[in-house]
Amino acid sequence: MATLRGLLVVVLFDLLGELAARGLHLPLPGPVVGMLLLLLAMSLRPALAASCEAGAGLLLRHMSLLFIPAAVAALTSLALLRVEGVRIVVVLVTSTTLALLGAGWAFVFAARKSGR
Amino acid sequence: MTRSTLLRDAALVGATIIAYVVATRLHVRARQHPLTNVVLVAVVLVAALLVATGVSFPVYTASTAPITLLLGPATVALALPLHRSMGDLRSATKPVVAAVLVGVVLATTSAVGVARLLGLSRDTLLSIASKTVTTPIAMAVTEKLGGSPSLATLFVMITGIFGALIVPTAFDVARVRDPRARGLALGVGAHGVGTARALQLGGVEAAFAALGMGLSGVLTPFVAPLVVELLVQR
Numbered sequence: 001m002a003t004l005r006g007l008l009v010v011v012l013f014d015l016l017g018e019l020a021a022r023g024l025h026l027p028l029p030g031p032v033v034g035m036l037l038l039l040l041a042m043s044l045r046p047a048l049a050a051s052c053e054a055g056a057g058l059l060l061r062h063m064s065l066l067f068i069p070a071a072v073a074a075l076t077s078l079a080l081l082r083v084e085g086v087r088i089v090v091v092l093v094t095s096t097t098l099a100l101l102g103a104g105w106a107f108v109f110a111a112r113k114s115g116r
Numbered sequence: 117m118t119r120s121t122l123l124r125d126a127a128l129v130g131a132t133i134i135a136y137v138v139a140t141r142l143h144v145r146a147r148q149h150p151l152t153n154v155v156l157v158a159v160v161l162v163a164a165l166l167v168a169t170g171v172s173f174p175v176y177t178a179s180t181a182p183i184t185l186l187l188g189p190a191t192v193a194l195a196l197p198l199h200r201s202m203g204d205l206r207s208a209t210k211p212v213v214a215a216v217l218v219g220v221v222l223a224t225t226s227a228v229g230v231a232r233l234l235g236l237s238r239d240t241l242l243s244i245a246s247k248t249v250t251t252p253i254a255m256a257v258t259e260k261l262g263g264s265p266s267l268a269t270l271f272v273m274i275t276g277i278f279g280a281l282i283v284p285t286a287f288d289v290a291r292v293r294d295p296r297a298r299g300l301a302l303g304v305g306a307h308g309v310g311t312a313r314a315l316q317l318g319g320v321e322a323a324f325a326a327l328g329m330g331l332s333g334v335l336t337p338f339v340a341p342l343v344v345e346l347l348v349q350r
Binding site: 007013014018027028031032036038042049053055056059060066067069070073074075077080084087092093096098100101102104105106108113 | 132133135136140154155156158159162163166173174176177180181183184186187188189190191192193194195196197198199200202208210211212213214215216217218219220222223226227230231234235236237239240244247248251252253255256257259260264265266267269270271273274275278279282283286287290292293294296297298300301302304305306308310328333334337338341
């Protein structure tokens with residue numbers, strides 16, 4: 001029952017986020033709004049974290065399973081990847097290296113400045 | 117819906133779950149090497165099955181829609197690990213906020229900027245903007261931007277695998293030695309794959325990677341549309 005209760009909580013917040021995003025014409029995707037609302041709700045009522053633990057944990061543990069159909073569908077874009085593939089890899093390699101090192105340096109620099 | 121399509125849907129959903137289980141076992145056996153990425157291996161298995169049985173890709177996508185439907189609730193569930201990481205955030209607020217801001221802005225602008233410089237198509241630009249964030253959020257953001265969520269999945273996967281492969285060597289070369297900085301950068305720069313890699317580096321790295329991934333998931337949906345607005349022509 002604990003798993004079902006947890007699943008119900010995340011499904012309800014997903015619905016709430018979707019309604020808020022559409023109703024208020026937010027520039028954010030519904031599930032992201034739902035995530036932010038749940039985060040807010042858990043900080044106001046910490047007991048909520050424990051009650052959605054089992055259900056949310058199930059989804060988090062097997063999250064990779066949920067991407068498989070979308071990743072398989074990406075293979076239908078083979079024509080695009082044949083033309084742009086090499087350049088796309090250049091973009092991904094450059095941007096990932098920059099983000100990793102940029103974030104690392106920013107942390108070290110700010111830690112030194114704030115003395116932590 | 118006829119009985120035979122129901123049967124086909126069930127078979128394809130089942131095959132996807134089996135591919136996931138097989139890929140997960142292989143990943144564990146390979147001591148979680150980034151190149152044995154679970155999604156990557158499972159995609160190869162499923163694609164081989166589709167080609168062998170003559171099931172078309174659109175049919176597969178339609179049949180496995182129930183799996184994809186769970187992405188919304190899974191995105192919401194990301195609030196839980198983020199909620200748990202709040203203590204780590206308070207322990208080093210300034211460095212964490214600085215690293216997440218720099219990482220997310222740098223990842224997004226460099227992805228769209230370099231892609232545009234190299235003359236890539238509009239569809240690619242829109243689908244690559246949010247490639248540094250965790251997959252369910254990247255898919256949702258890409259859909260909102262008008263790109264292809266499935267292409268985004270591919271870009272996110274390559275980003276994570278590459279990021280996990282170059283550490284800790286890249287950190288050693290760049291002299292990023294603080295384990296908190298290493299973990300945070302992995303979570304921001306390589307999402308879940310980076311977070312799994314951080315777990316192999318150590319406990320502090322893992323905790324900060326989870327925090328970095330969570331905060332980048334909060335910030336990227338705000339930053340990506342702005343960068344697209346600035347850098348992609350209508």
